[in-house]
Amino acid sequence: MAPPSVRVAVALGALFGFAWAAAFRAYMSELAGPASKIDWFGTFGAIVLPGAIVGGLLGWAHALRMRGGRPGWRWLALAPLLFAVAPMFLPGALEALVTEGLGGGAVGVALLAIGGGFAISGRGPLWARIVCGVMSAVLLAGAAATALFLGRAALPGNEARGWWTLLLAASLLMILVLAASIPFRPVLTHAPAGLRPNGGPESGSSGRE
Structure with missing residues (x-):
């Protein structure tokens, strides 16, 4: 399969990230219930736009990986x-985080994505991947389980809505982990010569890892 165009990969990644x-904002609305507020800055500026940017960066990482990598490309793993x-x-977000812990969920999502992506990448020390995998699994379970105990979908009395919200959260977070694993994965060394860094032959992992 030919590596995708960088522009196409970034555009598709941004589209997937937006979606x-x-x-994920719908999941958050389920937790907040009637208190949930859709606005331009809080919803689009703090959630949807970052999602599109993260998706675009991970799409870029995919295109680079398919081409054998390039110097510094692994830093895209920090996109989440x-x-x-x-x-x-x-x-007031910073003050709320420090004094009340509000907003910690966003930090947890970022850590889950990076840690989980590293854990399933197949690269790096096994012990480190196990530690990151356990940490990410705990965060994922906690994020999903909140659907059963918080907001308008909380159990008891609303079983179908609660389990729908749990499955929505779990599936979205697992998709994020899969996408976030891209910059951690091994480069594809069989890329055509014209698509490799500097257009030359592969020379090991130096400069691309």
């Missing part, structure tokens, strides 16, 4: 940190 973030950084620009 993912919009769906934008989910933790963007909400900090909301008025």
